[in-house]
Amino acid sequence: MNNRMTENVIVTRNKLRRDTLISVLDEFDGKMMQLDADKRAEKYRKMSQSAFSFFRGSAYLFYFDATRHYFPYHTPVDRPTWIQGDLHFENFGAFRNESGDIVYDVNDFDEGYVGSYLYDVLRMSVSIALVARQLGYDQAQQLDVLEHYARCYYKQIHRFAHKKDDPGKFVMDEKHASGPVRKLLRKLEKRRQGHFLEKVTAVMQSDRVFLENSELVVPSAHEQQLLEQAWSGYQQTLLCCEDDVNHYNIKDIAIKHGSGTASIGLDRYYVLIEGGTAQQGNDDLVLEVKEVRAPVPAYFLPYSESFWQTFVQQGKRVTTTQQAMHHHADAYLGYMTLDGRDFYVRERSPYKKRLKLEHITDTDCMNKILSVMGSLTAKMHARADSDLSSGILDYHSEREIAKAMGNKPDGFVQHISRWAYGYADQVEKDYALFCDWSSSFQASTAASDSAPIEQ
Structure with missing residues (x-):
């Protein structure tokens, strides 16, 4: 040629x-x-x-x-x-599981x-x-x-x-990991529970609220109302609920921008909940509410009727997948529907961390x-x-x-x-x-x- x-x-x-x-x-x-x-x-x-x-x-x-x-x-x-x-x-990455242990998974x-x-x-x-x-x-x-x-x-x-x-x-914690993964887990063991909370919130007039910046935006009144109305339904999807009825009380909501690549175009919220009342706002928790659609592999792999009958709600599919694949999953893992769209909820762990290439x-x-x-x-x-x-x-x-x-x-x-x-x-x-x-x-x-x- x-x-x-x-x-x-x-x-x-x-x-x-x-x-x-x-x-x-x-x-x-x-x-x-x-x-x-x-x-x-x-x-x-x-x-x-x-x-x-x-x-x-x-x-x-x-x-x-x-x-x-x-x-x-x-x-x-x-x-x-x-x-x-x-x-x-x-x-x-590393995060804290339901048992309170910091693991890599x-x-x-x-x-x-x-x-x-x-x-x-x-x-x-x-x-x-x-x-x-x-x-x-x-x-x-x-x-x-x-x-x-x-x-x-x-x-x-x-x-x-x-x-x-x-x-x-099978769990990958500090005891079982090696090399950079073990170093990462050891470093996170020293991180304070309030590390992430202090990055995204501030105490205003004796109560904690989300900071406003390019990544955290105040939701519309309609979005706020949708989340509040769906909140009790979300609690019913949890595998294990806290006895204190005030634990899940919503204190503030923010729209989260700037995360992910494949998820651009899907709505994501941060929800600040009470968590507990003993520490005057220092035990508040941040939950992430993320929109989800049909998984990409479903368009290419063989169709499973039983799978779709079980997981009509896509948030349920995501939470069940995580619960199945993790030894101890996130205690706040659940799902909800907002305005006909499927979402799942998880804790935004203060110990969430990935390895850096350097x-x-x-x-x-x-x-x-x-x-x-x-x-x-x-x-x-x-x-x-x-x-x-x-x-x-x-x-x-x-x-x-x-x-x-x-x-x-x-x-x-x-x-x-x-x-x-x-x-x-x-x-x-x-x-x-x-x-x-x-x-x-x-x-x-x-x-x-x-x-x-x-x-």
Whole structure:
């Protein structure tokens, strides 16, 4: 093939991929999420920060591609796993659980659904490759950390399947963690309960209220009324309620801006509740009320009638997913409906914290982190089955996954790591196409905003 023909092939392939990319963005951000031009421009500015940011904000593109690719390690269609649905490096973090312990675990369940476990493992693995590239790892180092994650997942699933570990009791606290994760947990043990409260509230005329700034805005009277009317219904969804009827009293409400990438366009509120009366406002609690819609994997994975019959309310789906996957879930985890839209509620933990990339000093340090993440990925897949009273699966997921992966890890580990490395290449190419297109999209949005209004 001569140089001109080669160039034509490359140009055509890029054009076709760019058209696919734009079509998927238009379908999900435009038609499904119904984001207006300003919201789309805001989302795309965040996604333009890095290839990893782009990957975080385009889960639908990942599923569009991955569900069209053959993998030999899927569980049978009639033996799905309850999956997290949007697993990536930054969806792990530290927080305080229902028992008051500070733990490290998966902390985002908005996309929870049923399907092959492999999609969680694949999406997580691609994110590892992208993070490794941000850290400057070469190809050999990237493959090394990818293999390490896949092997840790494989080993932990087999430990659960052979009853060497109990997923119902598996917890990653300071005692069981290592490396940077242990350091993070130790640091948070010293943090005061009021740390976050003091960042977002102030005491005004002897009562505590939210601060007003670019991220916290006073809601309209209609929004305030909707939340107050739905509050008793939310309390009825809690697994365990406080005896003190004043515990859940609303003291203040704020609209929360500036969080997330994929969740742009969905409403989010902070609600300040009494918590207790003994400490004169210092034991107040901040709850987060977040809008949620149908999970992205549902558009691509096999349809489950029983799942949708159980989880018509999307907030219930998210809270049940978290309760199933965590050993001790957030005591304030519940859900509500506001004006026909589904929301879930959780505590905005004062101990919420992610690992920072600058704390990952070398590949050995990275592998210690991935040992934790691989084990936790296996734990959440193994927990969310018939072991739970709320489980919708009548079999043990870990046994089905272990069977699908086979008796020897090498084939599974190599297949996952090589595919993830290759797809990370595709993400970087897509990111370049996206940046070129989104810059013109944002420019046209800015131009329309500044255009004079005709009289």
